[in-house]
Structure formats: structure tokens, C-alpha cells
Amino acid sequence: MAEENKVVLHGLWSSTYVKRVELALKIKGxxxxxxxxDVLNKGPLLLKYNPIHKKVPVLVHNGKPIFESLVILEYIDEMWRNEPLLLPKDPNERARTRFWAGYV
Incomplete structure (x- = not known):
């Protein structure tokens, strides 16, 4: 049963994109x-889970990979609906948040 909700984050300690996802997971508990x-010597799991871009972050939930940090954040918010929400409920505010997250 625990394997069904297994969450694995593949990352690099110095990546701000990875830190963004790591922080979101911690905020959501x-x-x-x-x-x-090692992005210089890409491992087989990274190549398996992100064969197109071959970069981090990659979130693997129940054996299924999700990549690109903003996409991962939206997935986390939709999958785990507990508070606090990462994105506002209001569509206009959510769009503005996405804009500023991408801009930064």
C-alpha cells in the first residue's frame, strides 16, 4: 500500500527549480x-523518467514521472488538495501567480 503513494524527487542540490519543488512538498507535508x-553523468533513472529533456527536477509519483518545475507544482496542488494551496483558487489570481513564477 505504501508503494502506491510513493513520491520520489530526482534533483540537483544547486538547482533552484528543484528547490522550488522540494519546498512545495515540504509545505504540503x-x-x-x-x-x-549527477547532471554531467546522467543516470539511467533520469534518462528513463525524462528521456526528452534529460534534466531535473523529475517527480515520480506511483512510478509515473512528471517533469518541469511549474508543471510539478500544479500536479502537487491538484493531487494533494490539503491546505495550504500552492496556487490561489481564483482563476485570475492563479494566472497571475503562474506568470510571476515563470518570470522569476
């Missing part, structure tokens, strides 16, 4: 395993 990747 989601237990996760962290796997440090």
Missing part, C-alpha cells in the same frame, strides 16, 4: 524520497 542526480 508530503513525505518523499530525494535522489541526487
Amino acid at each position: 508530503i513525505p518523499f524520497e530525494y535522489v541526487e542526480e
